[in-house]
Structure formats: structure tokens, C-alpha cells
Amino acid sequence: MEMFAADWLYMYMPIAGVKVLWPALVLIGFSVGVIGGFFGMGGAWMVTPGLNIIGFPMAFAIGTDIAHIAGKSMISTIRHSKFGNVDYKLGMVMLVGTMVGIEIGAQLVMWLERIGLVGSVVRWVYVVFLALISWMVFYDYAKAVKKSKMGDVTDRGAEGITWYKTLHRINIPPMVHFKASGFTCSAWLPILVSLATGILAGFLGIGGGLLRMPALVYLIGCPTHIAVGTDLFEVMISGLYGAFTFALKGRIELVAVFVMLTGAAIGAQIGTVATKYSKGYGIRVAFGIAVLCCMISIILKQFKYDMPSAILILGTISLICLYIIKVMFTGAAAELRAKKNRENKAHAA
Amino acid sequence: MRRNMKRIMALAVSMVAALPALAHAAAGKAADLVVVADTRVIDSGILRYFADLYNTNPTMNATWAVILTAVYGCFLGVLMDFLLSRTGLDLTSRKIVEH
Numbered sequence: 001m002e003m004f005a006a007d008w009l010y011m012y013m014p015i016a017g018v019k020v021l022w023p024a025l026v027l028i029g030f031s032v033g034v035i036g037g038f039f040g041m042g043g044a045w046m047v048t049p050g051l052n053i054i055g056f057p058m059a060f061a062i063g064t065d066i067a068h069i070a071g072k073s074m075i076s077t078i079r080h081s082k083f084g085n086v087d088y089k090l091g092m093v094m095l096v097g098t099m100v101g102i103e104i105g106a107q108l109v110m111w112l113e114r115i116g117l118v119g120s121v122v123r124w125v126y127v128v129f130l131a132l133i134s135w136m137v138f139y140d141y142a143k144a145v146k147k148s149k150m151g152d153v154t155d156r157g158a159e160g161i162t163w164y165k166t167l168h169r170i171n172i173p174p175m176v177h178f179k180a181s182g183f184t185c186s187a188w189l190p191i192l193v194s195l196a197t198g199i200l201a202g203f204l205g206i207g208g209g210l211l212r213m214p215a216l217v218y219l220i221g222c223p224t225h226i227a228v229g230t231d232l233f234e235v236m237i238s239g240l241y242g243a244f245t246f247a248l249k250g251r252i253e254l255v256a257v258f259v260m261l262t263g264a265a266i267g268a269q270i271g272t273v274a275t276k277y278s279k280g281y282g283i284r285v286a287f288g289i290a291v292l293c294c295m296i297s298i299i300l301k302q303f304k305y306d307m308p309s310a311i312l313i314l315g316t317i318s319l320i321c322l323y324i325i326k327v328m329f330t331g332a333a334a335e336l337r338a339k340k341n342r343e344n345k346a347h348a349a
Numbered sequence: 350m351r352r353n354m355k356r357i358m359a360l361a362v363s364m365v366a367a368l369p370a371l372a373h374a375a376a377g378k379a380a381d382l383v384v385v386a387d388t389r390v391i392d393s394g395i396l397r398y399f400a401d402l403y404n405t406n407p408t409m410n411a412t413w414a415v416i417l418t419a420v421y422g423c424f425l426g427v428l429m430d431f432l433l434s435r436t437g438l439d440l441t442s443r444k445i446v447e448h
Contacts, residue, residue, distance in 0.1 A: 012390075012391075014386055014388075014391050014396045014397075014399070014400045015384065015386045015400065015403055016384075017386065017387050017390075059384065067414060067415075067418050068418075070415075070418055070419070070422070071418045071419070071421060071422030071425075072422070073422075074419065074422035074423060074426055075422055075425050075426040075429065077426075078423075078426035078427070078430060079426070079429075079430065079433075079440075082430070082440055082441055083440070083441070083442070083443045084441075084442070084443070085443075144447075144448050148448060157446065157447040157448035158447075158448045159447065159448070223445045223447065224445075224447060225443065225445050226445070240415055240418070240419060243414060243415050243418055244411050244412075244414070244415045245411075247407075247410060247411035247414035247415065248407055248408065248411040249407075250384055250403060250407060250410075252414050254399065254414055254417065254418075255396070257414075257418060258417075258421060261418070261421055261422060261425060262425070264425075265425035265426070265428070265429050266429065268429075269429045269433055273433070273438070273440070275443070276443040279446045279447060279448060280445065280446065280447035280448065281447055281448050332436070332438055335438060335439065336436075336437055336438065339437065
């Protein structure tokens with residue numbers, strides 16, 4: 001297109017040896033920052049189609065993405081931490097399970113590769129788990145609405161799925177109190193849940209935020225906002241580890257990482273602050289919609305409908321991004337208006 | 350003596366021949382693509398240094414990649430935190446309302 005013909009719009013990538021449209025990199029970073037900061041995940045599933053469309057060399061896409069996600073998650077974690085949304089104790093306990101799980105998952109996929117079954121198995125397992133997660137989210141919401149109408153409300157408000165309550169009753173020592181999340185449970189619960197999500201993440205070749213966030217909410221029992229912040233802390237650490245291993249293989253374009261991080265810095269702040277003005281179920285339902293669209297996109301890709309798949313995923317990202325930006329700005333405007341009214345009343349008094 | 354030397358040589362050659370096979374069996378997904386950064390077309394001194402490092406020392410390159418990503422992430426986080434604090438919003442507390 002003529003408007004993208006100007007040379008200044010293209011930045012040379014020294015490792016890949018190609019020129020890439022840098023505003024598109026900034027936009028991808030920004031969008032992933034917004035969505036990742038809001039949902040508490042890395043967002044690798046969003047970045048790859050975006051990079052593919054702008055002609056970024058695919059050999060470097062995953063490694064570059066993981067490095068950028070590590071940096072972006074650091075920015076979001078700093079912000080969430082100020083809100084009190086990061087349970088560091090829980091994050092550290094889960095980290096061991098996550099790292100071990102990812103290695104086991106990666107070994108499983110290498111075994112499948114050796115027997116020639118990796119492609120379709122991985123994709124269909126991914127679809128099944130995404131379907132399960134989106135079903136869980138919408139079922140949870142429907143049940144919570146029903147309970148709310150019947151007046152069945154706990155200290156956390158009306159809740160749909162409460163599987164974590166049963167799991168909290170498991171009394172295998174050591175029992176640990178997680179102050180930020182506000183519950184006590186056996187340490188084995190977060191370790192085993194993170195091991196399971198780590199195995200799935202390593203098997204599917206993803207960061208795991210997409211799986212870990214609902215696991216934190218439904219199996220471990222974190223309030224949604226704390227699940228978002230704690231998950232970002234995990235993504236940050238596993239992302240840095242992933243960045244190191246991909247950089248060792250020579251699969252990271254650091255210039256692209258820095259450009260995307262610059263966009264992500266702004267996006268992550270918007271996404272994170274937007275959680276302040278959202279109810280937990282608002283975040284969960286939007287997450288469910290994103291997961292559902294991701295699942296449909298993968299199914300389309302499996303049947304070789306590559307363009308519709310890319311259009312669906314990029315369209316979903318754009319709409320969810322706009323929704324989150326709207327939540328943040330309307331919430332911030334309302335807060336500043338309320339603050340001004342309080343100050344005016346104080347002066348009048 | 351000569352027979353022993355022949356046996357030792359045969360063992361040594363077979364070990365050298367077996368090494369690639371061992372590495373292949375031990376390795377995970379093989380990285381088939383070998384990329385070499387073309388430093389001839391890079392004008393910037395810093396970019397040329399990192400491109401050279403990429404070609405000659407992958408471990409140091411990986412270490413720098415992680416350190417620089419973490420440092421830049423921290424710097425942007427602190428900077429955006431500072432800029433956002435100037436907006437007048439309360440960025441230290443929130444209410445958890447699930448439903």
C-alpha cells in the first residue's frame with residue numbers, strides 16, 4: 001500500500017536481516033499489553049498471527065514474542081503489585097510446579113514428534129482445553145447470576161463454580177496461609193495445579209497464562225483480580241526463562257522486542273488500571289469470549305482457513321482492546337470527577 | 350602392541366563417529382535453521398556489537414537478551430508508574446468486587 005511505502009516506517013532487524021513496519025510492532029505490543037494486563041496472561045496466541053501478517057520472520061516470532069511478554073509482564077506486575085493484586089508467596093510456591101511441568105510437557109511433545117503424531121494431537125488437545133475453559137467461565141457466570149437472583153450470596157458475592165472450596169478441605173501438610181489471596185490450603189494444591197498447567201503449557205507450546213488464570217480462580221480459589229496479578233508474576237519469570245532458552249538457540253530479534261515493549265508499556269498500564277474499574281465476573285466473561293474466539297480461530301486454521309482464522313483473532317483482539325480501553329477511561333473519568341466533587345465539598349465546608 | 354594400538358584407534362574413531370548420533374538422540378527438537386547476522390550492512394556501533402555477539406557467543410548473547418529485556422521492562426514500568434501517578438488517580442488501592 002502507498003501509505004506504508006515511506007522508508008522511515010520500516011526498521012531494519014539486524015539478526016533477521018529484514019525491514020519490518022515498526023508502528024505495527026508498537027501496535028501489537030500495545031494491544032497485547034492491554035489484554036495481557038487485564039486478563040493476567042502473556043498473550044502469545046495473539047502476537048503470532050499479528051507478526052505473521054506484517055511479514056515478521058516466523059523463525060524469530062516465538063522467541064521474540066516470549067522475550068517481549070516477559071518484559072511486558074514485568075511492567076504489568078509492577079502496576080498490579082501496587083494495587084495489592086500479586087500474591088508473591090503463592091506465585092513462588094507455584095513457580096516450582098510450573099517450571100517442572102513445562103519441562104515434562106516439552107518432553108511429551110518431543111516424544112510425540114518422534115512417533116510422528118505431534119501436529120494434529122497438540123492442536124486438538126489445545127482446542128479441547130480452550131472449549132473446557134470457555135464452558136467453565138460461562139457456566140460459572142450463569143450459575144452466579146442465578147444464585148444472585150435467589151439471594152444466595154457469600155462474603156465474596158454470588159459465586160458460580162466453587163470447586164476450590166472442596167480442594168481447600170484437603171488437609172495434607174504443610175498447610176500454608178496465603179495472606180494476599182485470603183485463604184489457607186495445603187501447599188500441595190497450588191504445586192499440583194501449577195504442575196498440571198505447566199505440563200499442558202509445555203505440551204501446547206504456550207506460556208500458560210491462558211490456563212493458569214482460570215486454574216487460580218476455580219481450583220485454587222484466588223479472587224479474580226489477585227489471580228490476574230499473580231499469574232502475571234508467574235508469566236514474567238517463566239517468560240525470562242523462555243527468553244534465555246530461545247536466545248541461546250538464536251531465535252530472538254532484540255530490536256523487535258524493544259519496539260514491542262515500548263507499545264506494551266502503555267498498553268499494560270491501561271489494561272492493569274482497567275481491572276480496578278471492573279468486577280471480577282466482568283473480567284472472567286471477557287476472558288471467556290477471548291478464549292472462545294481463540295478456539296474457533298485454531299479450528300479454522302486446522303481446516304486450512306488461514307485468512308478467516310487471522311481475521312477472527314485480530315478482530316477479537318481489537319474489539320476486546322477497545323472494550324478494555326473504554327472501561328479504563330470511563331472508570332478513570334468517574335474517579336477523577338468524584339475526587340473533584342469531594343474536594344469542592346471540602347472547600348465549601 | 351600394534352594390535353592394541355589398532356583397537357584403541359578403532360574405538361577412538363567409532364566414538365568420534367558416534368558423537369553426532371548421540372547428540373541427535375539426546376537433543377530435543379532440532380534447530381534446523383542456522384542464522385548468521387550480516388554485520389556488513391549494520392551502521393550502528395551498538396547493533397553491530399550485538400550482531401557480532403549473536404554470531405560468535407550465543408551464551409553471552411542470551412544473557413544480554415535477558416538482562417536488557419528485564420532492565421528495559423523495569424525502566425518502562427517505573428516510568429509509566431510515575432507518569433500515571435501524575436494523573437491524580439488512586440493507584441494504590443482497589444476494591445475486589447466479584448459480582
